[in-house]
Amino acid sequence: MHRIVFAFLSLEQHRRAIESSPASYRPDRCPHCGSGCMWCHGCYGRKADRSADGALNPMPVPRFRCPSCTRTCSPLPLCICPRRWYGWSLQQNVLQLLIAGASLRRTANIFALAYHTVRRWWRSLVVAHGTFSFHLCSRFAELGRSAGRNHFWLACLQRMPLCEAMAWLDRDGITQ
């Protein structure tokens, strides 16, 4: 299970933090059972650097283990997308172009992405919009004034980057 940590926006900053203070990633409570004492349980490596040489891969992600329920969790910094290989900023750029009215095919061409990748990102936003907007509006009331899905996401992405919106949703227990 992943929880997103609100910090360390670049991969380089994340690596430095892991080396100097891994405990800064320790969750206050077990996300599974709520027990208040998580133990460090090593790190695992994960592909996260999408630059040409991928020099920062594998990126260490700390793991914590709960002594009560024995389950583990791995907090991810905002710079690493859970489950998805592409970065948040690319997804944000793609979604913003689609919101502005570009077609899926044109957007895929502009970002040199596979058509089905762009379609999957768009569909998952469309499907999750009701849940996402409900939770984000309860935290950021001004977003509730947006009329319609596209207007909502324009306002949301003006207020915060997509990674931050997803981190708030993660904190509310909503998985993307």
Ligand SMILES: [Zn+2]
């Ligand atoms: Zn637990």
